[in-house]
Amino acid sequence: MDVLESELKTFCFSAPRWMQLELQGFWYGLVSTVLTYKEENQPITLTSDLVEKMLVHADPEFTDWPTSWLEPIAKQFLELDLSIDDLNIWFECLESAFRDSVPTDLNIFTTYSNGDILTPEQWTRLYDALAFLPPPVQKKRSSYNKKTRHVHGRRALTPLRNRKAFTRKHTHYTFVKLE
Secondary structure, eight states, X not given: OHHHHHHHHHHHHHSOHHHHHHHHHHHHHHHHXXXXXXXXXXXXXXOHHHHHHHHHHHOGGGGGSXXXXXXXXXXXXHXXXXXXXXXXXXXXXXXXXXXXXXXXXXXXXXXXXXXXOOOHHHHHHHHHHHXXXXXXXXXXXXXXXXXXXXXXXXXXXXXXXXXXXXXXXXXXXXXXXXX
């Protein structure tokens, strides 16, 4: 389970935001479904239909979301054949993993683990977060810019003349000693 948890955290750090949301709903539905099957002593047969049902179990909003990328995750998890106690421990690991690796505004696993579903207002806020993309930055083609330029995360870059404390008097330069 430790390997699966570290893979999950690594994936969540690099996954697109929509995958982070869908993964949380999927894991909630997967663990809930497996717990139900274990309590009833029924075998689980993995089908694409079952993966969709697991996802919709978390929230009906996921009905039209793609699920084919989740099937290998479900297969890998079902091969572990965990006991009910192990599933409960894994559920707690999932909650801490999502809390650590998913941005706070996209963490919906806790809501599901409390037995709630998201309200339409919460889904609107999540869709707004999914739609947000920073504007593209266009670079200037000129190799020399005489104005002060601010470089992200660094001090302002000024032209060489200004950094060496040259002053202009008429058409001649004079040096000013910096102390």
